[in-house]
Amino acid sequence: MINTITDVVTAALPINSILQGDCVECMKSLPDGSIDLVFADPPYNMQLSDQLMRPDHSIVDAVDDEWDQFESFEVYDAFTRSWLTQARRVLKPTGAIWVIGTYHNIHRVGAIMQDLGFWLMNDVAWVKSNPMPQFRGVRFCNAHETLIWAKRSREQRSYKFNYQSIKAGNEDLQVRSDWNIPICSGSERLRNGPDKVHSTQKPEALISRILVACSDAGDVVLDPFFGSGTTGAVARKLQRHYIGIERETHYIEAGTERISQVEPAPDESLMPINKPQRVSFNALLDLDLIQPGQFLWLEDRSAKALVRADGALNYNGMFGSIHRLGAELLKKPSCNGWDTWFVDNHTTGEFVSIDDLREDARKLLGLRGNVFMAAKRKSKAKQ
Numbered sequence: 001m002i003n004t005i006t007d008v009v010t011a012a013l014p015i016n017s018i019l020q021g022d023c024v025e026c027m028k029s030l031p032d033g034s035i036d037l038v039f040a041d042p043p044y045n046m047q048l049s050d051q052l053m054r055p056d057h058s059i060v061d062a063v064d065d066e067w068d069q070f071e072s073f074e075v076y077d078a079f080t081r082s083w084l085t086q087a088r089r090v091l092k093p094t095g096a097i098w099v100i101g102t103y104h105n106i107h108r109v110g111a112i113m114q115d116l117g118f119w120l121m122n123d124v125a126w127v128k129s130n131p132m133p134q135f136r137g138v139r140f141c142n143a144h145e146t147l148i149w150a151k152r153s154r155e156q157r158s159y160k161f162n163y164q165s166i167k168a169g170n171e172d173l174q175v176r177s178d179w180n181i182p183i184c185s186g187s188e189r190l191r192n193g194p195d196k197v198h199s200t201q202k203p204e205a206l207i208s209r210i211l212v213a214c215s216d217a218g219d220v221v222l223d224p225f226f227g228s229g230t231t232g233a234v235a236r237k238l239q240r241h242y243i244g245i246e247r248e249t250h251y252i253e254a255g256t257e258r259i260s261q262v263e264p265a266p267d268e269s270l271m272p273i274n275k276p277q278r279v280s281f282n283a284l285l286d287l288d289l290i291q292p293g294q295f296l297w298l299e300d301r302s303a304k305a306l307v308r309a310d311g312a313l314n315y316n317g318m319f320g321s322i323h324r325l326g327a328e329l330l331k332k333p334s335c336n337g338w339d340t341w342f343v344d345n346h347t348t349g350e351f352v353s354i355d356d357l358r359e360d361a362r363k364l365l366g367l368r369g370n371v372f373m374a375a376k377r378k379s380k381a382k383q
């Protein structure tokens, strides 16, 4: 059933399919402002002239494909400008783009993106934990690729970034802009006998990180250089819609087969974690969850403070907020008052943190809650 304008736009798109042809022409067939996220892995323009040899004279499997050949930097730049123009046009006003490349092309691509009005938000170094050695020993081993994350314009106010989800997955540490991920190998690498199906198949872990961080289930992700279909496989797993564009039939066939074998992850594993909405300590008084004159205790009951009608605390003539007074009593430079103070709940007989009462307040006010607290309460209720 179609309900919203977003659904109508999505229904008109060739979602979960691969368009065959030149990406600039194919993108022209997509409506303005219809795509949530673009992931692009364009040709590198490596300009390889000689065959690369190992010290034992065996031939290195380098990127010498026909699709990576451009006559000159000017031709490469003109092509880059054309596809980026189309990519920018099809992005929603809240959309964003990720582009990956090597030192051969990423600096040209980045400059053209800025010229076209994109606003760069981060560059990420994909640090390859198992890079190909520098066989001739005349340069540093080339152990990373660079990804650029950009929004459509400087003025664009909102874009998707599931900050809380990825931080939680990183054991509550902010995710940095250097990502250690091995190159695609083993059973993930598509092969035709001993030969690789695609010379530059990207690891699913890399694209998964991007889709988890910058899109939600149901979003439409466009990949104009689809290759072996890595973006499609990850999108299907994470229940995003994909649109792939690719010129070569054999890659399209391999990608189609690959995606058909992917099992989508269950719905409940894909919910993004959003920051709980703010509730002030005063709101607990407004909602009668705490009354003026009531005492708040430190967890070990070593001290108690009286709640004033204005929401401040009073401890033996010392006044302050839940955070300030908590820090004074704990002799710390600062503290989170929500985790510091506890109350006796006379109805349930429990000794609970005021953070628990804050969650009740969020519920009463119809605000977004703290998913970790909700999970804790659920498991407690089951016991």
Ligand SMILES: C[S@@+](CC[C@H](N)C(=O)[O-])C[C@H]1O[C@@H](n2cnc3c(N)ncnc32)[C@H](O)[C@@H]1O
Pocket: 021, 022, 023, 024, 041, 042, 043, 044, 067, 198, 200, 201, 202, 203, 224, 225, 226, 227, 228, 229, 230, 231, 245, 246, 247, 248, 251
């Ligand atoms: C760097 S590879 C992408 C690899 C892909 N990310 C993967 O994981 O398999 C670039 C791909 O873009 C395709 N390509 C190059 N120029 C194109 C164009 N103008 N239109 C559509 N596809 C193009 C090539 O055939 C190649 O498969």
